[in-house]
Structures are given as structure tokens and as C-alpha cells.
Amino acid sequence: MTQTNNNMTVNPDLAMERAKCNFNVLEVTHIFDGGERNTLQRKKIEDVALNSGASKDALGEEHMSPKEKYENAVRKSCIYATMMKNELAELSGLESFGVSSPVIRRTADAFFKEVSPFLLHLGMFVPTIMGQCTPEQQSYWLPRALDMQIIGTYAQTELGHGTFIRGLETTATYDPETEEFVLHSPTLSSYKWWAGGLGKTVNYCIVVAQLYTKGECHGTHPFIVQIRDEDTHVPLPGIKVGEIGPKMGFNTADNGFLGFDHYRIPREHMLMKNAQVLKDGTYVKVARHGKLTYGTMVFVRVVLVNEVAFNLAKASTIAVRYSAIRRQSKPKPDEVEPQILDYVTQQHKLFIAIATAHALQLCSTWLWESFSAVLAQMKGGNTDTLPEFHALSSCLKAISTSDSAHLIEQCRHACGGHGYMISSGIPNLYNFVSATRTYEGDYTVLLLQTARFLVKAYEQAEAKKPLTPTVSYLAHAFSGSRATWDNSPDGIIRSFQALAAGKTAVCVTNMRKRMRAGLSQVDAWEMSTIQLVAAAEAHCRAVIADTYRKEIVRLTANSSPNVKVVMDQLTTLYLYYWALERTGDLLMFTSVSQKDLVDLQIAYEELLLKIRPNAVGLVDAFDLRDELLHSTLGSYDGRVYERLMEEALKSPMNKEPVSDAYSKYLRPMMKGKL
Ligand SMILES: CCCCCCCCCC/C=C\CCCC(=O)SCCNC(=O)CCNC(=O)[C@H](O)C(C)(C)COP(=O)(O)OP(=O)(O)OC[C@H]1O[C@@H](n2cnc3c(N)ncnc32)[C@H](O)[C@@H]1OP(=O)(O)O
Numbered sequence: 254m255t256q257t258n259n260n261m262t263v264n265p266d267l268a269m270e271r272a273k274c275n276f277n278v279l280e281v282t283h284i285f286d287g288g289e290r291n292t293l294q295r296k297k298i299e300d301v302a303l304n305s306g307a308s309k310d311a312l313g314e315e316h317m318s319p320k321e322k323y324e325n326a327v328r329k330s331c332i333y334a335t336m337m338k339n340e341l342a343e344l345s346g347l348e349s350f351g352v353s354s355p356v357i358r359r360t361a362d363a364f365f366k367e368v369s370p371f372l373l374h375l376g377m378f379v380p381t382i383m384g385q386c387t388p389e390q391q392s393y394w395l396p397r398a399l400d401m402q403i404i405g406t407y408a409q410t411e412l413g414h415g416t417f418i419r420g421l422e423t424t425a426t427y428d429p430e431t432e433e434f435v436l437h438s439p440t441l442s443s444y445k446w447w448a449g450g451l452g453k454t455v456n457y458c459i460v461v462a463q464l465y466t467k468g469e470c471h472g473t474h475p476f477i478v479q480i481r482d483e484d485t486h487v488p489l490p491g492i493k494v495g496e497i498g499p500k501m502g503f504n505t506a507d508n509g510f511l512g513f514d515h516y517r518i519p520r521e522h523m524l525m526k527n528a529q530v531l532k533d534g535t536y537v538k539v540a541r542h543g544k545l546t547y548g549t550m551v552f553v554r555v556v557l558v559n560e561v562a563f564n565l566a567k568a569s570t571i572a573v574r575y576s577a578i579r580r581q582s583k584p585k586p587d588e589v590e591p592q593i594l595d596y597v598t599q600q601h602k603l604f605i606a607i608a609t610a611h612a613l614q615l616c617s618t619w620l621w622e623s624f625s626a627v628l629a630q631m632k633g634g635n636t637d638t639l640p641e642f643h644a645l646s647s648c649l650k651a652i653s654t655s656d657s658a659h660l661i662e663q664c665r666h667a668c669g670g671h672g673y674m675i676s677s678g679i680p681n682l683y684n685f686v687s688a689t690r691t692y693e694g695d696y697t698v699l700l701l702q703t704a705r706f707l708v709k710a711y712e713q714a715e716a717k718k719p720l721t722p723t724v725s726y727l728a729h730a731f732s733g734s735r736a737t738w739d740n741s742p743d744g745i746i747r748s749f750q751a752l753a754a755g756k757t758a759v760c761v762t763n764m765r766k767r768m769r770a771g772l773s774q775v776d777a778w779e780m781s782t783i784q785l786v787a788a789a790e791a792h793c794r795a796v797i798a799d800t801y802r803k804e805i806v807r808l809t810a811n812s813s814p815n816v817k818v819v820m821d822q823l824t825t826l827y828l829y830y831w832a833l834e835r836t837g838d839l840l841m842f843t844s845v846s847q848k849d850l851v852d853l854q855i856a857y858e859e860l861l862l863k864i865r866p867n868a869v870g871l872v873d874a875f876d877l878r879d880e881l882l883h884s885t886l887g888s889y890d891g892r893v894y895e896r897l898m899e900e901a902l903k904s905p906m907n908k909e910p911v912s913d914a915y916s917k918y919l920r921p922m923m924k925g926k927l
């Protein structure tokens with residue numbers, strides 16, 4: 254594995270772990286990156302972007318005031334954006350997530366401990382222009398946006414509504430006299446709230462508003478709106494804009510609020526790919542599917558699966574390397590204190606994080622490919638696959654973000670007290686990833702979207718109608734007998750599918766019972782939502798497990814024997830872990846016995862021991878440069894205690910021997926003179 258500094262001194266425990274590793278680390282890096290070509294290009298991009306040292310700060314971000322932090326983040330965003338236009342432009346022809354490759358996005362993480370104020374520009378503003386504009390609109394806006402002549406964000410959520418988009422209150426009323434839309438915020442709750450970069454950075458934004466023309470409301474539509482002067486950056490008349498204040502994370506993203514006072518924009522600034530307002534105010538619906546204006550959200554949900562996989566890989570790298578150098582307790586009095594990685598409970602906390610990072614990474618690539626296929630069909634006017642894809646992207650977004658946040662927190666627990674230090678890198682990772690569970694569609698809300706699809710699919714299966722691929726397992730839901738337990742990987746995946754089918758069946762039965770007892774369909778649904786969320790979660794686990802397993806088998810077909818073994822161990826670990834987490838459900842819906850579960854627990858524990866010698870090799874294979882980890886605990890060389898002390902000494906509190914607080918408060922209080 255290449256590191257920036259080849260002459261570094263490595264902690265002896267880490268060196269020993271690396272010597273013990275029995276598989277080819279680079280081969281696994283290629284699997285994680287999606288092929289050798291991608292690894293080579295990623296490394297080139299990282300070398301160009303990071304070797305100059307431009308990503309480094311003289312003073313750690315954590316010691317800056319909020320204003321300094323923000324300005325520093327803008328400074329570095331501009332450096333990085335300029336690099337993207339120049340040095341990185343040619344290199345970024347990777348298998349890309351559309352706008353800019355995920356590698357470019359990930360490399361940017363070296364520049365920010367939190368996030369760039371430009372995140373929404375690349376993540377949502379540009380994709381909305383690409384997805385919601387007519388070709389003429391696109392040819393006007395896209396070059397300006399890609400060249401960063403204008404900077405934008407995506408302002409949909411309001412103070413009063415985030416989840417329920419149809420409830421948004423901002424209005425865009427067409428005035429045929431002037432051929433303009435009049436944007437207005439009629440209430441406090443209609444103020445836009447949350448958009449990243451809106452507070453101080455952007456001069457344009459996509460605004461989602463209720464469209465009125467000829468006295469009729471046509472629901473929410475996107476508009477491109479200039480909010481600041483292109484030269485002075487002063488907010489334009491009729492615009493009230495500001496920053497929303499400190500948050501748990503995202504503190505360099507200047508999330509903002511925005512209100513309109515009868516603010517006029519040209520008719521052409523409505524994004525008209527899916528619906529149009531003609532000069533005389535006639536409304537014309539173009540799209541075949543009513544929800545195509547939600548397209549940018551679907552795109553980001555897909556991207557987020559990849560995003561959280563990467564952040565989980567970082568957290569597990571930090572926690573595993575730290576666990577290899579940390580020694581604690583003396584279970585055997587005559588022996589030295591063991592590395593904490595030798596404790597089986599520690600392995601239980603950490604190895605699932607490694608396996609999940611792989612599972613989500615592979616699912617994200619598969620999801621991206623499915624998304625590309627759906628987009629290609631929609632180009633030809635066919636939206637038939639959209640409902641299944643919406644159900645799939647919703648549950649994968651919900652489960653991947655939730656699992657990653659949970660496992661990153663588990664990595665923090667695994668690092669004991671030092672994991673609580675900002676300098677460990679884990680708190681920032683957690684703060685970032687825990688927000689992903691909420692934004693772009695809350696966890697519960699998205700799982701309920703998937704549940705809608707599952708219930709419909711169940712009814713189709715009941716009527717012996719054809720099923721779409723991700724729910725084809727529902728065809729076996731009516732056999733009347735419990736699924737046969739079998740602890741092979743394929744057997745466990747079939748059991749996960751049986752859980753999802755069983756839970757969906759319970760929901761449908763309960764809803765029908767409730768409706769027979771007099772509840773309306775809406776109330777019967779509402780009373781069943783705890784179970785519906787559980788059914789959607791089970792479905793998603795079955796999808797992840799199946800995809801992970803199939804992809805690993807495919808990708809390791811030509812791998813060296815030891816790589817095959819270790820990748821197989823990780824997928825098996827994922828399956829055992831989740832089977833053991835769901836023993837109650839397995840007992841309900843499969844033929845598993847108490848003995849089978851005891852045997853599975855033992856097999857799981859033995860698997861942890863088999864993976865243990867390769868643990869550091871596995872996280873090294875994520876190939877995350879120190880600049881990306883921002884961690885005193887997780888650096889490649891393992892100089893943990895030295896780095897912790899170096900960071901502590903940087904604290905401004907250590908600048909003077911006696912704090913001013915002594916003479917101001919402590920001394921007077923202690924001398925009884927306060
Ligand atoms: C690579 C470079 C870029 C890198 C970028 C990195 C990542 C970027 C990070 C950025 C950081 C922060 C960004 C944060 C941004 C935001 O949060 S923007 C705001 C996001 N907001 C939401 O996600 C709101 C969630 N709410 C909804 O999506 C909808 O309101 C909801 C789906 C819950 C309900 O919509 P309704 O219109 O009310 O629909 P229903 O009545 O429930 O359903 C009617 C039918 O429509 C179907 N449906 C719903 N949505 C979709 C969709 N998107 N696609 C297809 N179909 C959809 C639904 O299933 C129903 O179908 P049915 O009737 O059952 O057949």
C-alpha cells in the first residue's frame with residue numbers, strides 16, 4: 254500500500270499486524286474501488302489534490318470561531334473548485350456519478366473536517382439543472398454553474414414542512430401581463446429553511462414553490478431564482494436571507510433561511526422539462542409520471558448510499574488501527590496486556606463495520622447501475638420501472654444511513670475515551686452521517702414509502718400477477734408453511750426474504766382486520782405503521798444481503814485464493830450478524846430451532862477469530878490517506894499518543910500558563926472577594 258511518506262516509523266503493533274495479514278491488500282482495494290483502473294485514477298487524483306499540502310490548515314478548524322471556520326471553508330472550497338476546473342478536470346473521467354465523480358467528491362474531504370459550503374451546488378443545484386431543465390434552459394444555466402460563475406443551492410424545505418412536500422407554502426403566481434412569476438412567502442412557516450450554502454455563499458437557488466396560474470394551483474414546481482447581486486453579493490430587494498445558526502454538524506455549510514416579498518422572476522426561470530407555463534398562463538404537463546419533479550432527491554438518495562459507505566470505511570479504519578495499538582487490562586496475569594483488538598467483544602463491534610462498508614459500497618454501485626437503467630428507459634418515455642426504483646432507493650437510503658450512523662457511533666465506543674476527542678475524527682464523521690438519516694427524506698418516512706410498494710406487490714402476488722425483480726420472493730409468501738432454515742449463505746438470504754414476506758403478510762392481514770372492524774383505510778394503515786416500517790427494513794436487509802453476496806461472488810471470481818476466503822468471511826459475517834440480531838423474527842417466520850441459533854452464535858464467534866489476523870489488512874485495503882481520515886487515532890503509522898499530545902498542545906487554552914479566568918473569577922472567589 255502506498256503512503257505519502259515511505260520513510261515513516263510505524264508503531265510496532267501495527268507493523269506486526271501488517272506482517273500477519275495473509276491476503277493481497279491491493280486486490281481488495283481494487284474490489285472496493287470497483288476495479289484496478291479506478292484505483293489508479295483515484296490515486297492520481299489524490300496525488301494531484303493532496304500532495305501540495307493545500308488541504309492543510311495552520312490552526313485546526315476546531316479551534317476557530319464559527320465565522321473563521323466558515324471563511325476558511327470558503328477559502329479552501331475555492332482552492333478545490335479551481336483545482337477541479339484545472340488539474341483535476343482531465344483526471345476525473347472515472348465511472349462517474351454524473352456531475353462529478355465520487356472520487357473527486359471524496360478527495361475534497363481532505364480539505365474539510367466538516368463540509369464544503371459548495372456541497373449543495375454540486376450535489377443538488379447542478380443535478381437539478383441537469384434533470385429538470387429543458388435543453389434550452391440547460392444550455393444557458395449549466396455552463397455557468399459548472400464553471401462556478403454562479404453558485405447555487407436547493408431550497409425546498411420550509412420552517413413548517415420538510416417531509417410533506419405537497420404542504421409547502423411558498424407561492425409562485427404567474428402574471429401574464431409581465432410574463433413573470435411572483436414568489437411570495439405568505440407566513441413565517443413558509444420561509445425556506447436549511448438549504449446548504451444559502452446563508453452566505455450562494456447567489457442563486459432552486460426554489461420549490463406552489464405554482465398558481467389562471468387562479469389554479471398546480472402543486473409544487475422548481476424555479477431557478479437569483480437571490481444576491483452577481484457582483485456585490487448583496488441580497489436583492491424582496492429577498493430576506495440569512496444563516497440558521499449552530500448545528501450538531503455541518504457548521505461550515507452555512508445552511509440558511511429565505512423569504513420572498515412579492516419577488517418577481519422571468520417566466521423562463523421555471524424549470525420546464527416536466528411541466529410548462531405558456532406566455533398566456535396556460536399550464537401544460539409534459540411528464541408522464543407525476544413525481545418526476547422529485548428527481549433530484551432520488552439522485553441524492555442514490556449518491557448517499559455511496560457517501561455513507563465511504564464514511565463508515567473511515568470510521569472503521571480509525572477504530573481498527575487504534576484497537577491494534579491500544580493495550581488494556583490483563584486477563585492473563587503472566588502475559589503482557591493484550592491489544593484491545595484481541596477482545597472478542599471488540600471484534601464484534603468492529604468487524605461488522607468493515608463488512609457493512611463493503612456491503613454498502615457494492616450495493617451503491619449496483620443501485621447506481623439500476624438508476625442509470627431507469628433513467629435510460631425514462632428518456633424513451635417509459636416510467637414503468639420508477640415505482641420499484643423509488644421503493645428501492647428509499648429503503649436503501651434509509652437503512653444505509655441509519656446503519657452507518659449506528660456503526661460509526663459503535664466505532665467511537667470501541668475507541669474508549671480517546672474516541673470522544675474531536676481529533677480522533679470520529680465525532681465529525683458521526684455528526685455528518687447522523688444527519689444523512691434525516692435529510693433527503695427521513696428514515697421512517699422513506700421506509701413507509703417502500704412499505705406502500707411492498708403491500709401492493711404482496712397483493713399482486715396474492716392475485717398471482719407478475720412481480721418485479723426485487724420483490725419476486727413474495728411469490729413464495731403463500732405456501733402456508735414456515736421457510737426452511739438452512740445456515741448456508743443462500744439459505745440465510747432466503748430466510749431474510751421469508752422474514753420480509755412474513756412481516757408484509759402480517760401487515761396486510763392486520764390492516765384488513767382493522768378495516769373489517771370499521772377503521773378507514775388511512776387509519777388502518779396508520780395503526781400498522783410500526784410493522785410496516787419493520788417489513789420495509791426486513792425487505793431492505795434481504796436486498797442488501799443478496800446483492801452483497803452476489804457481487805462478491807462475481808467480483809472475486811478471478812481473485813487469489815486468500816482474497817476469496819477473506820471476502821467470503823466478511824459476507825458470511827454480515828449474514829450471521831443480522832441473523833443473530835433478528836432471532837425472534839427467524840423463530841416466527843422460519844423453521845429455525847433453538848439449537849440452530851446456538852450453533853449460529855458459535856459459528857459467528859469462530860468467524861470473528863478467523864478474521865482477526867487480517868483486520869488491519871482489511872482496513873488498510875480501504876486505502877484512505879491520512880489527509881482523509883483527519884485522525885489522531887487512525888493514522889497509517891499508529892503514532893496515536895504522540896499525535897494526541899501534539900494536538901492537545903495546539904489548543905489555544907495552552908497558550909498562556911495562567912488563564913485570564915483565574916484573575917477574573919477564580920482568585921476573587923477563592924479569596925472571598927467575588
Ligand atoms: C457526486 C457529486 C455529488 C455528491 C453529493 C454528495 C451528497 C450531497 C449531500 C448534500 C447534503 C445535504 C442535502 C440535503 C438536501 C435536502 O434534504 S433537500 C430536501 C429533501 N426532502 C425530502 O427528501 C422530502 C421527503 N419527502 C418526500 O420525498 C415526499 O413528500 C414523500 C415521498 C414522503 C411523499 O410525497 P407525496 O407527494 O406526498 O406522495 P405520496 O402521496 O406519499 O405518494 C404518491 C405516490 O407517489 C410515489 N412517489 C413519491 N415519491 C416518489 C419519487 N421520488 N419517485 C417516484 N414515485 C414517488 C409514491 O410512492 C406514491 O405511489 P403510489 O400512490 O403508492 O403508487
Ligand SMILES: Cc1cc2nc3c(=O)[nH]c(=O)nc-3n(C[C@H](O)[C@H](O)[C@H](O)COP(=O)(O)OP(=O)(O)OC[C@H]3O[C@@H](n4cnc5c(N)ncnc54)[C@H](O)[C@@H]3O)c2cc1C
Pocket residue numbers: 373406407408409410413414415416417446447448449503508688691692693694695696697698701
Ligand atoms: C444537515 C441538514 C441539511 C439539510 N439541507 C437541506 C437542503 O439543502 N435543502 C432542503 O430543502 N432541505 C434540507 N434539509 C431539510 C431536510 O430535508 C428535512 O429536515 C428532512 O426531509 C426531514 O423533514 P422535516 O425536518 O420536516 O422532519 P419532520 O417531517 O418534521 O419529521 C419529524 C418526525 O416526524 C416523523 N414523521 C413526519 N411525517 C411522518 C409520516 N407521514 N409518518 C410517520 N412519521 C412521520 C418523522 O419520522 C420524524 O420522526 C436539511 C436538513 C439537515 C438536517
